[in-house]
Amino acid sequence: MRRHFVHFLWGFLTVLLGFIAVFFISVWNGWIGYMPDMDELSNPIDKFASQVYSADQQLIGTWNQDNNNRVAIDYNGLSPHLVHALVATEDERFYEHSGIDFIALGRAIVKRGVMRQASAGGGSTITQQLAKQLFSEKAHNTLERLLQKPIEWIIAVKLERHFTKEEILAMYFNYFDFLHNAVGIKRAANVYFNKEPRNLNVTEAALLVGLCKNPSMFNPLRHPGRCMQRRNVVLMQMVKSGYVTKDEYAELSQRPLGIHFTKAKPVNGSADYFQAFLRQYMMAKKPERENYQAWQNRQFVLDSIAWEQDPLYGWCNKNTKRNGEPYNVNTDGLRIYTTIDTRMQQYAEEAVRKHVGGYLQAQFNLASRYKKNAPFSSNISRRTIKEILNRSCRQSLRYQRMKEQGATPEEIKRSFRTPHEMTLFTYHGDIDTVMSPIDSIRYYKSFLRAAFMSMDPHTGAVKAYVGGIDYQHFKYDVVMGGRRQVGSTIKPYLYALAMQNGMTPCTLAPNVQRTYGGWTPRNGSRARYGQEVPLRWGLQQSNNWISAYLINLLGPSQFVNILHDFGLNNPDIDKNTGPVLCLGPCEVSVGEMTSAYTTFANGGIRCAPLFVTKIEDSHGNVIAKFQPLMTEVISEVSSYQMIDMLRAVIQGGTGSRLRYAYHLTADIGGKTGTTNNNADGWFMGITPDLVSGCWVGGEDRDIHFDNTAMGQGATTALPVWAYYMQSIYADKRLGYSQNTKFSIPPKFNPCQAADTINVNGIQEEYF
Incomplete structure (x- = not known):
């Protein structure tokens, strides 16, 4: 009996050892569980991370599974x-x-x-x-x-x-x-x-x-x-x-900790917002309606257009490796060469930080001291504020996680009102504190947001991309991901339509207030009221009555069509086909606006944003090249006429502080924009070699300056553009000069056109 028991033990031990041996052999060869191959072990940190390079040959990021750069x-x-x-x-x-x-x-x-x-x-x-x-x-x-x-x-x-x-x-x-x-x-x-x-x-x-x-x-x-x-x-x-x-x-052991804490900053010019956008853009899947919520119809339309028209959108899922699998930027070791210039990117980030973080935020905080509803406008009710905060709670990661874990509404509400340890953003560095999540949401809403993009109008190359004020704490990207009302920055598109219909910057229009189908536009000034004024003056002063006159004359449907030609594909534009469209109530991204304004600096041809020039595989083989996508929107003559009018905005109009306050002498055209209640401030600026756009506003439309002097685009957005261009011109390595002029024929007369037309009963002569 004892011998049988000993034999049993030895047999059991043999089987056990055999099982262990088979198990470890299986694990070693990857038959059980996950076992990285030898190539992956040779570079375990990156796991075949993709490398992202700038146009000036700097490594600005690596993309891998854990998202850490x-x-x-x-x-x-x-x-x-x-x-x-x-x-x-x-x-x-x-x-x-x-x-x-x-x-x-x-x-x-x-x-x-x-x-x-x-x-x-x-x-x-x-x-x-x-x-x-x-x-x-x-x-x-x-x-x-x-x-x-x-x-x-x-x-x-x-x-x-x-x-x-x-x-x-x-x-x-x-x-x-x-x-x-x-x-x-x-x-x-x-x-x-x-x-x-x-x-x-x-x-x-x-x-x-x-x-x-x-x-x-x-x-x-x-x-x-x-x-x-x-x-x-x-x-x-x-x-x-x-x-x-x-x-x-x-x-x-008696020494103090000796902490000299310095907030982790990205590598200069690393363009965190741009990298996050590009990564998602390249990995996008073909849009399917069932994958979108009911309220995401607009995004479905925009994604569908991008899938069909832009080779870079969803590139990883449009192309396959030799084994037939789609590419993955996190594991395939791609080398992605972008158009970003790290020096220009750094100047753009510094410009946003200097004006929005250094000046504008301080002014907004000062104004908020006297608001009982701060940071919200004094014009909205507490009930509306509560609805906004509740909506933000429901959209937060904390809420979603607690709901997934089965927490009751009361438990979730209690959690949001219970103080927790947390790290908060400030412009002077992160601080550790104790605060309830609902109070932290309100705290973060007190920060003004901004977005900026700069691109070459002739190649479409995006040189700088700033999606927000701080990527670590405000990840929402307003350059390509968010859309805001554009206000008066939409007017140049209407004036371009007028040029296409035979008008010129010298064509006269009545500067009077009229009613159009029950809509009576208001204007910020009554200068030259009742007079016939040139269209150049109308755009220079951003006159709403002239814009209303033009859209009534040309027709809203024709205006909608040219907006699409300019690359503004938001389906909401098609729904808003009334004359009020001429004042910019539609929502557009900074990226779309910047691309649209390249039309004026590029002889009437719009350049779509070009983010990547080429992609190589892990062995250095070029597997994709990208060319600028261009669309003719207006004639070359019309683009010259638009430059003439956009110059006037800078010379004596709403953008004139570029000359007297920031002392820029370059050949510049531009347009400011301000929406209702100063909710959005815009500036779009064009030079012969760069087109850049900037937006500044609150996270919600009810967060804004209550006075126009501080809330207008000329105060909120224009200075960012000015600081950026000052740095660009000061850096001689970049090759941009204030002496460069727009390529317009020397003898071109903007007040002449190809034929004779009759506008509003006024006969004009053209060559």
């Missing part, structure tokens, strides 16, 4: 204290094992698994932790985590076979997220100590290594006491490993 450094860029602290704390036999420390693993199994000692320590090596960070998804339960462990062991062994110990340490530090947008050790050293990793001293290195255990729990900004305790634990481990003496520990 880290800046990697090699082992030589690490402080020795970092290496000593990590090895002493996480893996004291790191240099002795080949990926798995069987001594530590056995100790963990006995003490944690059998004896249930929570403080017994783990058995994972640094290499195993790296394998987990790189290749393991977050486990949802204990069983799933247990199944991940063998996979991580094998990946760790393979990592050890393919990389030196030094490379593994560098990868570990480059990958880890230290919070506060400090992904990777370079960003962490910059953010917490304003240093490079190689210059960190022993206490600074110990602090950062201490964060590796749990960065949220030991956050030095929120929990400095807890962080210091953890730092000193790391220092004590360094004592045990012989990297620090006991006498040194006695002194080092």
Whole structure:
């Protein structure tokens, strides 16, 4: 009996060992679970990340699975204290094992698994932790985590076979997220100590290594006491490993944390909004109506147009690799060459920050002190404000997660009114505070938003793209993603239609207030009231009565048609076919407006935005090239006439402060725009080589300046354009000069045309 039992045990052990062997062989070869191939292991940080380059040959970003744009450094860029602290704390036999420390693993199994000692320590090596960070998804339960462990062991062994110990340490530090947008050790050293990793001293290195255990729990900004305790634990481990003496520990453990916090900033010119837009744009799928909500009909139409007309939209799903699968920008190692110029991008971001963040926001905050409903307008009711805030709550990630988890409406409401620890944006750097989510929503609504885009009117190349005031905290992109009412910036399209119908800048029109089908437009000025005034003067002064006269004369349907030719494809334009359309109530994106204005600077031909010039595969083969998409909208003569009128806006009209306040002497045309209640401020500016557009406003239309002097486009948006162009002209490397003129024939007379017409009973003579 005993012999049979022994045989049974030996048999069971043999079967068990055989099962374990088969299991590990299956895992090793990827038959069970996920096992990255050898090529992927050779570049585990990026996992075949796509690289995004600017037009001036700068790497502005990498796209991978975890969405982190880290800046990697090699082992030589690490402080020795970092290496000593990590090895002493996480893996004291790191240099002795080949990926798995069987001594530590056995100790963990006995003490944690059998004896249930929570403080017994783990058995994972640094290499195993790296394998987990790189290749393991977050486990949802204990069983799933247990199944991940063998996979991580094998990946760790393979990592050890393919990389030196030094490379593994560098990868570990480059990958880890230290919070506060400090992904990777370079960003962490910059953010917490304003240093490079190689210059960190022993206490600074110990602090950062201490964060590796749990960065949220030991956050030095929120929990400095807890962080210091953890730092000193790391220092004590360094004592045990012989990297620090006991006498040194006695002194080092008493030192303050020494935090010199600096908000993580993107690499200059990295264009975060642009990268986020481009990534989504290229990965878009063919629009299917069932994938859109009922209220998203407009977006479905716009996406459908983009799918048919723009090769870049949905490029990954329109093209396939050799194996027949569609491309993926996160895993296929593409090299994407964009039209962004990092220098111009930096100037655009600085211009937005300088005016909107440095001046305009301070003025808005000052005005809000006297508003009981701040930051909302005094003209709306508390009930309306409550509806706006409730809608924002429902759209928040917190609300959606709680609803998915089955929370009741009362629980959700209580959560939004309960103070929580949070990090808030300010223009002077992030701050940690305690605030209820509903109050934080109201706080963020107090910030004015802005968007800016600049492009070459002859090639369509987008040189600068600023979708908002700060990507980390305000991710909504108003350049291509958002649309706002355009106000008077729509008027040049109407005047272009007039030029196409035989009028000239000198054609006279009655400057009187009239009623058109029950609609009586108002005007901000009664200058020259009752007179016959030239159209040039009408656009220069942004006169609403002249615009109403023209759309009544030419017809709203003809105006709608030319708006589509200019690239304004919002289906809402087709619904709003009354004469009021001439004052810009329709919603358009900054990108569409900027593209439309290229028509005037490019001889009547509109250039669609060109974001990418070419794409290469991971082997450097060119797999796609992109050319500008151009459409003739108006005649060349009409474009010259429009330049004449847009120049007048700058010379003596609503854009004249570019001359007397910002001292720009270049050949400039432009148009300001302001919508009802100053909700939206616009400026569109054209030069011979650049067309740029800017919008400034609140997140909601009920957030705005209550007085026109501060809320008009000439005050809110025009200065951003001015600061940007000042920087462009000052940087001689870029090749832009204020002496460059529009390419108009020297003897061209804008008041002459090809034939003789009769407008409003006035005979005019043309050559």
